[in-house]
Amino acid sequence: MDPRRLIESLLAWQADPLPGPPVLAVPEAPAAEVIAAARRLVLPDLPLERPHPAPRPELLRVATALVVDEHPSAHSWSAADRELLASWVAVLIEHRGEDGVQELVRALNRT
Template identity: 60%
Template sequence: MEADDESDVRAYIAALVGMGAPVVPGPSGLAVPAGTADGVTAVARRLAMAVLPDRRHRTEPTPGLLAVARSLVVDEHPSAPGWTVAERERLAGWVAVLIEHRGEDGVEELVRALNGD
């Protein structure tokens, strides 16, 4: 995928997230086992730090990617309803960095890691 295509996809997803789609009851959309916020965040942090150009610190994720990470990954985790807002935001930050540097592959890598694959 070219940079312009990636930018268009990110903008589209951010627009969808910004529209505030209604929350629909039912099972979570993320096929991972239940876990603590700290445990899931540690996995996301480890994966994100591995792909950062400067591995000494995390860059601040863009607001659009934060919204994508929050709504498509964090809020879809089966344990998310039991986490605090601060815990969900901390995880969203790491997931957004992972998405920024790895895109969908980063999310798939996170799901595999959370499943022990």
Template identity: 60%
Template sequence: MDADEPEVRELVAALARAEAPELAGPPGLEVPEAAAEEVIEVARRLALRAVPDGRWRPGSAPGLLELAAALVVDEHPSAPGWSAAERERLATWVAALIEHRGEDGVQDLLRALNGG
């Protein structure tokens, strides 16, 4: 499926509105299982590099937190074992990555989690 197809755009919009149904199947991210704290630390380190100087704490545009949770956090193979607080913390850092680096930030995160 092409990212420019209407169905894809509709799915992303629904995810951002938290209306998309959960789909059965394997996790969407091909990364090794890991403790939440380990994944949070990697995302935090990358996000802090991406956040402009002088901003001590990242803040994200509306909707990015939900998008980060739906497309990245919830798709991690270890996510079902993490607490709600851990998932929320990770989503905050992933949202900052998306806001400041876009898809490149997500790809950086995946590479780092895969040991690259």
């Protein structure tokens, strides 16, 4: 199967949340703290004419599923905070891929 079609099919698939603890191995934190960490990692990579996150929709879904929904504090954040964090994480993934997510995990574990 073509990799692009495989990714599209995975993104279109909506799995039910699994019971148990979140997968992201970071401490609980307020949304503002996590958003600030993601923003700090993204800003050096953004072109000057794009000072705010403008995520690609497919990466927004990946960021939400793999990072935002898996944060141990996500259940207590507002929908607006979750969306904003997903936007920053999606741009981080766009610019740095999995390495960006790992940098975010390390940054969250330092705080």
